[in-house]
Amino acid sequence: MSFFAVENLSRAFGGLQAVSDVSFAVREHSIHAVIGPNGAGKTTLFNLIAGSLAPDSGAIRLNGDPLQSLPPYKIARKGIARTFQNVKLFRHMSVLENVMLGRHVRSRAGFGAALLNLPHTWREERSIRQRSLEILDTLGIADLADADAVSLAFGKQRIVEFARALATEPTLLLLDEPAAGLNMHETDEIARLIADIRARGITVLIIEHDMSLIMDISDHIAVLSSGKKIAEGTPAEIQRNRDVIAVYLGED
Amino acid sequence: MTFEHVLQYLLAGITIGSIYAIVAIGFNIIYNTTGIINFAQGEFLMVGAMTAVTFSRLVPLPLAIAIGIAVTVAVGVLIDFVFIRNLKKPTVLNMIIVTIGLSIIIREVALHVWDEKVRSLPYFTGDEISSINILGAYISPQALWVLGICATMVVLLNVFFKYSVMGRSMRACSANPVAARLCGINTKNMVTMSFVLSAAIGALAGCVMSPITQTQYDCGTSLAIKGFTVAILGGLGNSTGAIIGGLIVGILEEFSISVMPLAYKDAIAIAILLLIMFFRPSGLFGKQEVSALKEF
Amino acid sequence: MNIRQYIPAGILVAVVVAFQLAVVLTGQDYLLTQLTMSAYYALVIIGLSVLMGYAGQISIGHAAFFAIGGYTAAVLTTGAFRLSPWLSLAVAVAITVVIAFLIGIPILKLKGHYLAMATLSFGVIVYRIVLGTGVFGEADGISDVPGFTLLPGLTVTGGAASRVENYYIAWFLVTLAIILLINLINSRVGRALRSIHGSEEAANAMGVNTAGYKLAIFVLSAVFAAVGGVFLTHYTGGIGPSEAGVMKSVRYVAIVAVGGMANIWGALVMGIVLNYLSLRGYFGTYDDIFFGAILIIIMLFYPDGILQRKTLDDLRSLARSLVARIRGRR
């Protein structure tokens, strides 16, 4: 049994088959990339995995448990965290608060306990704050803790979104084009972060257009085109694959 | 219920339903260019009718109606110039709040100008007792005016949006404001134009319905709720849908009188509204995923 | 525990007491009556402020919950029933919870204009029902509602003799409500509510049960409104259909907006000031216009409310330029 797998996953929008019969498995502690031209269905695939879209058919399994009928918040509780292609930080909240929200799945205080501010509630709150500050610290953005998250530079927002996802202590992290819109220096930083994350035992599923980044860091690559998986293999295999080359050259 | 009864309710339902359809189309026109639901849409009908009633004592009826329309259009333009254009944070929530505020102010100003008496325009032709026999059911000549004028408005609007430069620009503007601006279309003027059109058709609808339903300073809210119901039922932004939706709501309302106390008549439209929003927010005729050109 | 978060509540208590003493010393204790009523309206407003400002869900139907509370109390403690006010309070809260829950499940799936219209429609339906139904007294409403004896010698009722104690009962409730809400806002749950406002999709993806939280805060704010309705009905001895009217709901929204949406203190202060002025009749027949105008002015000029740093800065720079001008003249 694989750590994480999608099996014959399909999803259409009206007449458009955005994801079509896609299957692949992800090994634990690996970095698995999904690549493909624009509109190939990569983000849709992530939305299916994260539960924000329902598949028309097929299955998604984490340690063998089916995820495909669960709402997004339950999938998050199973240990799957994500970042978004066009960064979605919480408006009206500071960087620290954004990251603290990431601790939501790792804390328990309910509505009633919160209203009454019971001792265990504020103790828990204190540990949420500490843990979040630590995460900001390890990512080197502790100085931004009190800044308004959405008014940061784009590159910084990416890092905050990372921090927020890490705060959930995921076992599987979905990254949707983490390097898009970043300069070379920032891209290097992101690459280092991803390697670092994997070193901590988190499995990474990553969508990315930056080929040098992908070939550099990933253990395994799946290639989508028009919703279908057209190839799968190690970076070296993918670089040699004729279909993949055709798709990418055909695109230019 | 005899055939004549059924026909009677049907005709009454179609008449009032076509007014609802016009209110809904008014919503759609502004929604399509701005993304705003103008909660003051019902007030356009009230202002148009009240102004016309006042002037009908001084000038011939057609002129009084023209003045009513002109005044309402002025109100519409004022709303756009003073409020919509100056909104600092045009979020949906803020726009809702502004148009609700406007509807209250218009209503209360109307209360101070006209007091709370119920008024109505005279029948355009004939009077309360004249009626036309259609297959055993009786219909007031004013109902024919309502149907005729509403139908004419729909046809003219269609021609306007399909064939005139202005109308086409408005459609382009709603489909893709950024692209429209790049092609040299002044989107701000299109928004003003949408307020002019909505105010004008609202005012005219208010005038034709006035002899039948009568007009009062606070009749706008319930018209707005019903118009919105119809707009949602037909799919927000879709005017063919609005016409069908208007007829459905109007007919259901009239038939409800035969089974329920009159006091709950208004609850019918609201119940439909809630049901449709819960189960099919894209409307009866809307597609779940529309990305194509919005239709007026 | 973070004591600092309770400092404003302490200040509130001090102000409440100071005001009562000042009013009694100057012999103007009739003013307490409107402040008591304003306090009950403030319960609706602070609850709505958390729903709208923190969780980002508009409701243009909260007068309906106030009316459900008030009418339940009025019907059950008069006429054929004559139940104990404690029992009728419990029933009123229970009914409100059930209605808010049932209506909230479908309504809170809606967004933007749809949510606004749905809550407005819910308000209109409740208004039509109280206006058109015999037990609710139709257009006249229900009068002769008895007082609510909380403890022996402590009764929620109008009349000059019990003015002071009623002022304290009302403000005790408001303070309690504020403390509960402060706790909520500063907790994990409060953060989750704000995250829904910040980005519902991201909140969901981070493990927040957004539908559940929205429903919970909707029900809680409805209960606050209903409790306000129950107490005000006992205090004034009756309730009429205008309490359920759309204008009342709009007024609550207006006050929350003036106070600055995500700012319960702003909502409380503006709620007290505006309701007080309105109850004292300062706006005369322009009452509704006034609240309509407030909505628009706030949205045009101060979309974040007027009790914000920006307003203070505006005032400060105004003062500074005045001072500069005066100096310049010299």
Ligand SMILES: Nc1ncnc2c1ncn2[C@@H]1O[C@H](COP(=O)(O)OP(=O)(O)OP(=O)(O)O)[C@@H](O)[C@H]1O
């Ligand atoms: N919610 C939706 N409704 C309708 N169509 C959609 C929706 N989401 C995606 N699509 C369509 O599905 C196809 C796949 O989109 P998707 O965003 O998954 O592509 P992608 O591989 O992530 O592309 P990119 O590299 O540009 O991010 C596209 O044609 C897109 O227009």
Ligand SMILES: [Mg+2]
């Ligand atoms: Mg994508």
